Amino acid sequence: MTKTELFNQIKTKKSYLCVGLDTDIKKIPKHLLSSEDPVFEFNKAIIDATSDLCVSYKPNIAFYEAMGPKGWQSLAKTLEYIPKDCFSIADAKRGDIGNTSSLYARAFFDKSASGMSFDSITVAPYMGKDSVSPFLEFENKWVILLALTSNEGGKDFQNLELAEGTEVYKKVLEVSKNWGDSERLMYVVGATRAEKLREIRAIVPDSFLLVPGVGAQGGSLFEVSKYGMNATCGLLVNSSRGIIYASSGEDFAEKAREEAQKIQTEMAEYLDQFLK
Numbered sequence: 001m002t003k004t005e006l007f008n009q010i011k012t013k014k015s016y017l018c019v020g021l022d023t024d025i026k027k028i029p030k031h032l033l034s035s036e037d038p039v040f041e042f043n044k045a046i047i048d049a050t051s052d053l054c055v056s057y058k059p060n061i062a063f064y065e066a067m068g069p070k071g072w073q074s075l076a077k078t079l080e081y082i083p084k085d086c087f088s089i090a091d092a093k094r095g096d097i098g099n100t101s102s103l104y105a106r107a108f109f110d111k112s113a114s115g116m117s118f119d120s121i122t123v124a125p126y127m128g129k130d131s132v133s134p135f136l137e138f139e140n141k142w143v144i145l146l147a148l149t150s151n152e153g154g155k156d157f158q159n160l161e162l163a164e165g166t167e168v169y170k171k172v173l174e175v176s177k178n179w180g181d182s183e184r185l186m187y188v189v190g191a192t193r194a195e196k197l198r199e200i201r202a203i204v205p206d207s208f209l210l211v212p213g214v215g216a217q218g219g220s221l222f223e224v225s226k227y228g229m230n231a232t233c234g235l236l237v238n239s240s241r242g243i244i245y246a247s248s249g250e251d252f253a254e255k256a257r258e259e260a261q262k263i264q265t266e267m268a269e270y271l272d273q274f275l276k
Ligand SMILES: O=C(O)c1cc(=O)[nH]c(=O)n1[C@@H]1O[C@H](COP(=O)(O)O)[C@@H](O)[C@H]1O
Pocket: 020, 022, 060, 091, 122, 148, 149, 150, 151, 188, 189, 190, 212, 213, 214, 215, 216, 217, 238, 239, 240, 241, 242
């Protein structure tokens, strides 16, 4: 999916919501457990209930990997089921020396090799350019680079000041923006770090940002939207647990829709207010 297509979806749906499919077999409603593939049944119901309210889905790969081969099958079926007008994110947080990154890229981008072709993948920047560029060699595929993460421990390294006075996460933005342009490269910025969005926008004004951390982690959608939105919206705001586990009963999909609807209604207002 191109940046223009993504922005068009955002305008059509008046939403920049990404629903996180962090599907934990231990948390899904009991009545699904007797089905052949409970994880897929759960995801299918969540997608059916939310696809008109969001523009993206982000399965977190850990939840599927942890189940072994069955988990990979549920993941592949889920990806097939995600409507093509929704931007798919493999939240895999990969990155290794070049030849290994090429294989990670094949695993998530090359359908003929792995059976899966996501629109994008999350990648850690720590190993530098040659660990990231193999992902960018795949046409029309996006890299979402971790910049300023939502967790407390993110501050351990990301906010350290280099001798020149720049914080490490800013250096990541400054250097990596030359590895690919804003048509193919996005950044993760946690909603819990919204106070930094002004400075981030000064470095990457045109890039999309994947913003996790609203809902269960307590980040503010208002602040993220006010300080992070640009002329093409430039935001994909993720919520996982806050939506998919809104209820643990038979009404889980209905309740997930209600939560997604609340967020989408707020987003429609912010698009009116803050789209530059
Ligand atoms: O890359 C991510 O998506 C990510 C980066 C980050 O800084 N913080 C963060 O929470 N995430 C992911 O975003 C999702 C957040 O889930 P909830 O807190 O349940 O909404 C999880 O899948 C996390 O792995």
